Amino acid sequence: MAVILITGGARSGKSAHAEKRARSFPGQPIYIATAEALDAEMEVRIAKHRAKRAAVDWIEREVPLDLLQALIETDGAGPRLVDCLTLWLSNIMHAGRDWEHELMKLAAFMGGQKSPVIFVTNEVGLGIVPDNALARSYRDAAGIMNQVIAAVSDEVEFIVAGLPMKLK
Template identity: 75%
Template sequence: MAVVLITGGARSGKSQRAEARARSFPGRPVYIATAEALDAEMAERIARHRARRGDDWIERETPLDLVAALDATDGSGARLVDCLTLWLSNLLHAERDWSGEAALLAAALRRQRSPVILVTNEVGLGIVPDNALARSFRDAAGLLNQVIAEVADEVEFVVAGLPMKVK
């Protein structure tokens, strides 16, 4: 079993890297999507991701209950969670305890038998946001990434489509 965290900035190539990693394991990969098509732009993004991946993936849409989705799909092929940042946003919007959910996710990752590849955005490399909500989200994302990186067997940082091994 392997837990791999892949992080990077927007449009850095992290999702494509994660897809390649998931396909490198035996079995049919499972794509666990945390995004919801709440507007036309997001629907188009989701459609582009699906088209790029092709039909060889099992898909699960899971905007909130990520631990349940991981547990339900364990024992098959590798699972790709794309992405933790959207999952965090969903949790915050639903007014759920994101730090408690992060701890539950970390515990779930420790007990998985099949590989899990998680995609997340690195949002802390830019300027300090000018509003409290954006600063709160940036801080939560950084802390969530630290929690998951701690339990991950491998961590990669993707820049300009090129992965760099961090752990």
């Protein structure tokens, strides 16, 4: 079944496009959210995303760390939308886990899915070079992650101003 990677900049329309793609497949869509409401601003962002999804009967799961397990548990249940990989990466790194090992396990699992997986990710390497080592390390890790997931994806789309550009 399809593995789709949707990437782009902040507020580019990635999530809306990914939701549309998920709804195009048969079955009840499953929304796997990786964000955690650690401050008031994130609470507002999460609430806005939930409100936009209210019209569709999504099964929602909040999975800040154990993404692979959530994908294993939901395979075959309906199209799955993971929003987003870059927040998951941040969570993994902040928790002190081996992000490269977690990423390789995730990539290895993508073959032979029973139901589609749509990943949303941010293209963080297009901006200025961060001024500190931690931010540069995260930017580099995100770039590597996006390449690995793109390699195992059947389709890759880059979203600019709400418009998809097919890369693969």
